[in-house]
Amino acid sequence: MEMLRFWSVVASFSVFVTASNVRVGPNDPKEKRTDLLMRIRNYKDLENPPNYDSDKITVIEADLNVNSFDSINEASMDFKISVMLHLRWINHLITNQFTSVKSTLEYVEMDATKMGRLWVPDLYFPNEKRSSFFNVMTDNKMMRLHRNGTVDYTTRLALTLSCPMNLERFPFDKQTCSIKIESFGYTTSSLQLRWSNISENAVALNQTSLPQFEVTGRNYSHRERTHRFRGNFSYLQADFHLERNIGYYMIQMYIPSLLIVLLSWVSFWLNVNSVPARISLGVLSVLTITTQSSAVNASLPRVSYIKAIDIWMTTCLVFVFAALIEFSMANVLSRNSSSEKEFLQRIFRMTKIGRIEKEKNGNDVTIGLRRRRQSQTDGEKKDLIVNEFGNVNLKSEANEKAEKVEQNKGLVYASYLDIACRVLFPAIFAIFNIIYWVYFWKLTVN
Numbered sequence: 001m002e003m004l005r006f007w008s009v010v011a012s013f014s015v016f017v018t019a020s021n022v023r024v025g026p027n028d029p030k031e032k033r034t035d036l037l038m039r040i041r042n043y044k045d046l047e048n049p050p051n052y053d054s055d056k057i058t059v060i061e062a063d064l065n066v067n068s069f070d071s072i073n074e075a076s077m078d079f080k081i082s083v084m085l086h087l088r089w090i091n092h093l094i095t096n097q098f099t100s101v102k103s104t105l106e107y108v109e110m111d112a113t114k115m116g117r118l119w120v121p122d123l124y125f126p127n128e129k130r131s132s133f134f135n136v137m138t139d140n141k142m143m144r145l146h147r148n149g150t151v152d153y154t155t156r157l158a159l160t161l162s163c164p165m166n167l168e169r170f171p172f173d174k175q176t177c178s179i180k181i182e183s184f185g186y187t188t189s190s191l192q193l194r195w196s197n198i199s200e201n202a203v204a205l206n207q208t209s210l211p212q213f214e215v216t217g218r219n220y221s222h223r224e225r226t227h228r229f230r231g232n233f234s235y236l237q238a239d240f241h242l243e244r245n246i247g248y249y250m251i252q253m254y255i256p257s258l259l260i261v262l263l264s265w266v267s268f269w270l271n272v273n274s275v276p277a278r279i280s281l282g283v284l285s286v287l288t289i290t291t292q293s294s295a296v297n298a299s300l301p302r303v304s305y306i307k308a309i310d311i312w313m314t315t316c317l318v319f320v321f322a323a324l325i326e327f328s329m330a331n332v333l334s335r336n337s338s339s340e341k342e343f344l345q346r347i348f349r350m351t352k353i354g355r356i357e358k359e360k361n362g363n364d365v366t367i368g369l370r371r372r373r374q375s376q377t378d379g380e381k382k383d384l385i386v387n388e389f390g391n392v393n394l395k396s397e398a399n400e401k402a403e404k405v406e407q408n409k410g411l412v413y414a415s416y417l418d419i420a421c422r423v424l425f426p427a428i429f430a431i432f433n434i435i436y437w438v439y440f441w442k443l444t445v446n
């Protein structure tokens with residue numbers, strides 16, 4: 001019995017010793033991670049680029065994941081993009097750190113605070129205007145050091161990149177916006193950039209439609225370029241091919257201006273004598289087209305060449321302006337010099353009657369008005385009244401009749417002009433439309 005108790009105590013003790021041995025044993029990965037991190041951070045050579053002591057070229061493989069692609073701005077010719085940039089390179093010095101602390105870890109992870117002064121490539125974006133790192137909650141970057149020497153570095157960036165655009169075909173245009181990545185300090189003899197070929201797409205873009213554009217494709221390449229004084233540098237370029245959606249411009253620009261041009265033709269169906277109606281119709285349509293065309297250009301840069309939308313807007317303006325000019329021509333045709341004289345004379349007489357009547361009957365002008373109305377209906381009576389107040393009028397009845405015939409002739413000419421324009425304006429506008437739309441439709445298809 002005593003023996004049994006003794007052996008059970010020995011057994012339980014040995015189990016305890018074995019268990020604690022496992023917990024503090026030399027192969028425990030958790031303890032070694034701290035050692036490894038300390039060692040890596042204190043190892044000064046890791047602050048230098050890989051192969052710093054040799055002639056070997058360090059190849060950096062990049063992989064870009066586009067999180068959002070938006071705000072393509074024509075006025076400032078740039079776009080905003082938010083990306084996850086992943087870089088991978090090999091530094092064989094890291095393997096030694098793993099073996100020297102006898103770590104069995106495959107890799108060690110680091111966040112922004114642990115990275116310290118470890119080397120990362122000094123990349124920049126040559127076409128960058130503004131950029132920022134994301135730093136909520138901590139800097140959005142991480143590093144992973146693999147036992148085999150591979151370093152993975154990932155960071156998240158918000159970039160505003162310039163994108164020169166040719167707006168000659170606006171809004172039927174296609175644009176190419178690109179991201180360029182280049183090393184600032186290391187020439188091709190020590191550092192070269194490549195797009196990663198681990199996944200099939202080094203540049204991943206999930207979003208295919210932007211508010212105004214459709215992403216029709218992308219391609220990427222690595223190249224080399226020479227900077228004066230600095231030498232040859234390797235750089236990466238990714239191009240995004242964008243095609244503008246015409247929908248917005250159809251609804252906001254083309255259809256309203258088309259309707260206004262149609263509206264201005266209503267004038268040809270109105271009477272030549274309805275001066276206020278035709279004038280206000282013409283002037284309003286000219287003003288509306290002018291306002292619309294400045295609204296289009298408000299969001300565009302002040303380029304000196306003619307854009308496709310300018311052709312449209314200018315043609316619409318010419319059409320509504322021509323309709324207004326047509327009215328003034330019809331109006332001039334409808335009267336002639338002698339009828340104009342008569343018109344002026346009548347006004348002169350009326351004012352004179354009104355004034356004298358007023359003097360005679362105090363403030364009562366109703367008689368004068370009545371008389372004036374009479375005078376307009378009856379030529380003979382009018383002459384009588386006028387003579388009563390001492391204003392000599394030598395006009396005869398025959399003279400007035402001839403004038404009326406002439407005026408009627410003028411009216412006929414004016415209505416002929418209107419009738420001709422009812423056909424001519426729509427026909428020319430239709431021809432313009434056919435040419436315009438076919439031409440730009442073909443351009444977008446190709």
Ligand SMILES: *[C@@H]1O[C@H](CO)[C@@H](O)[C@H](O)[C@H]1NC(C)=O
Pocket residue numbers: 090146148149150
């Ligand atoms: C190193 O290890 C990582 C992770 O296992 C792997 O993706 C990479 O290809 C390896 N690199 C080399 C050079 O073997």
Ligand SMILES: *[C@@H]1O[C@H](CO)[C@@H](O)[C@H](O)[C@H]1NC(C)=O
Pocket residue numbers: 061194197
């Ligand atoms: C890319 O892939 C090819 C095989 O498809 C391979 O030969 C080449 O070494 C890879 N390049 C890099 C930089 O990994």
Ligand SMILES: *[C@@H]1O[C@H](CO)[C@@H](O)[C@H](O)[C@H]1NC(C)=O
Pocket residue numbers: 206
């Ligand atoms: C990309 O979009 C597809 C479907 O549209 C989705 O299945 C996939 O998970 C998305 N990938 C990413 C990285 O968001």
Ligand SMILES: *[C@@H]1O[C@H](CO)[C@@H](O)[C@H](O)[C@H]1NC(C)=O
Pocket residue numbers: 219220221237238239
């Ligand atoms: C993409 O392709 C076009 C035409 O094929 C070419 O002109 C352009 O340089 C390419 N861009 C990149 C970054 O390779």
Ligand SMILES: *[C@@H]1O[C@H](CO)[C@@H](O)[C@H](O)[C@H]1NC(C)=O
Pocket residue numbers: 226231232
């Ligand atoms: C840069 O490249 C050009 C040709 O691409 C070459 O002629 C020139 O010598 C190179 N310059 C340096 C400093 O390597």
